Amino acid sequence: MTNSDPGSSPFRANPVNNPTGNGPPPPPPARFSPRLGWTIGGVVVAGLIVAQSVTVIPAGYVGVVFSSFTGVKPNPLQEGLHFVMPFVDHVTTYDARLQEVTLSQTAAQGDEGSISARSKEGLDITAEVTVQFRIDRAKAAILHKELGRNYINTALRPQVRAKVRDAIGQFGAADLISNQRAQLEGTITTELNKSFSRNNLILDAILLRELKIPESVAKAIEEKQTAEQQVAVERNRLQQAEISAQRDVVKAEGEAKAAIATARGQAEALSLRGKSLKENPQLIQLTVAERLAPGIQTIMLPSDGNFLLDLKSLGVQTQPKAAPTPSGN
Missing domain, CATH: 3.30.479.30 (Band 7 domain)
Known part of the structure; x- marks a missing residue:
């Protein structure tokens, strides 16, 4: 059964559903699902909780945890990943490098x-x-x-x-x-x-x-140090001169002592030689013979007279005279 009421025709212009009056009315708008809204909200809340409960301490840093319930926690967080109480613990990082x-x-x-x-x-x-x-x-x-x-x-x-x-x-x-x-x-x-x-x-x-x-003070100090250095140089030269003089004195004393020692040795040697000759008279003849030989022909006779015999003089006296040559015969 059709409705003959022209006011109820589906094709009649309707300012809300069919403003033109042509064709079927548009479908009703989609409704928002409460379940979908709870799901999205849960995901957001879970993300916030995870973000608040995880903290990363960079290399070279240290983290200090402040709890809203207990205050500053005594054990700081070292480098790496850490889990804290979300919305309760707050981490402050400090640079622990040099x-x-x-x-x-x-x-x-x-x-x-x-x-x-x-x-x-x-x-x-x-x-x-x-x-x-x-x-x-x-x-x-x-x-x-x-x-x-x-x-x-x-x-x-x-x-x-x-x-x-x-x-x-x-x-x-x-x-x-x-x-x-x-x-x-x-x-x-x-x-x-x-x-x-x-x-x-x-x-x-x-x-x-x-x-x-101050520059004036620095200049005065520099001049003073320069003067002290000069004094030190002169003192060093004087010490070197004194050392050189002492070296010469020591050298002269050493030479004098050496000369005295040499003279004393020579005197002792002469004394010993004279004593030896006095005790052994034959050494005198031996010494004379050593001085005359080999240029002078001399013979020592082993007699108590202790005299020297010259062979040249004996040769002249013992040589026979030559006979005179007869004249005219």
């Missing part, structure tokens, strides 16, 4: 100016210092609790300035720019080690980049 702070007149970004101090005599000294340090990994939680992330400005820089000033005040200006620079570094290092240890920091090195004193 760091440095420079205090110089030409300070770079983040650095402070040089340190003004006074020497033992009250002279103005300007020091430029670089401090190399690192935080104590095992005590990072205490550092976070007592000093916080701004520990470099609140503790480190003031301590460095104070210790450098105190150490410079123990030395004279001339010593600081000459031969006691290393001792100054050692004094500063010793004092800073104590302060850094109390603040859970580890001092690696203290480097004195430059020590400046």
Whole structure:
């Protein structure tokens, strides 16, 4: 049965479902499924929970965990992946690598100016210092609790300035720019080690980049050092001259002693020789014979008279005379 009411015709123009009046009405809009909404919401919440419960500590860093229930946890997180209580634990990372702070007149970004101090005599000294340090990994939680992330400005820089000033005040200006620079570094290092240890920091090195004193004072110190060096050179020359003179005296004394020893030896030798000749008279004839031989023909007769016989004279006396040649016969 058809409805003859023209007002109910399906093809009649309807301002809502069929504004043109031509063709069937459009399908109703799709409804949002509550189940799908809960699923998407669950995924989002799960993602947030996972993101809040997982933290990664980069290489060279250490993490300090603050719990909303218990406060700062004593055991810091080391490098790697860690799970924490989501929305309850909050992780703060600290750089545990070697760091440095420079205090110089030409300070770079983040650095402070040089340190003004006074020497033992009250002279103005300007020091430029670089401090190399690192935080104590095992005590990072205490550092976070007592000093916080701004520990470099609140503790480190003031301590460095104070210790450098105190150490410079123990030395004279001339010593600081000459031969006691290393001792100054050692004094500063010793004092800073104590302060850094109390603040859970580890001092690696203290480097004195430059020590400046007033130009007039530096010139006076330089002149004084030059004069002292000249005096030292002259003193060295005098010592060398004295050593040379002493060497000559020792040499002369040695030669004199050697001459005396030689004369004493010769005298003793002559004395012994005379004594020997006196005790053995035959040695006199032997000595004379040795001096005359072989040019003179001499014979020694073994008699008690102890005389020498000249063979040449005997030969002349014993040779017979030649007979005279008869004249004219």
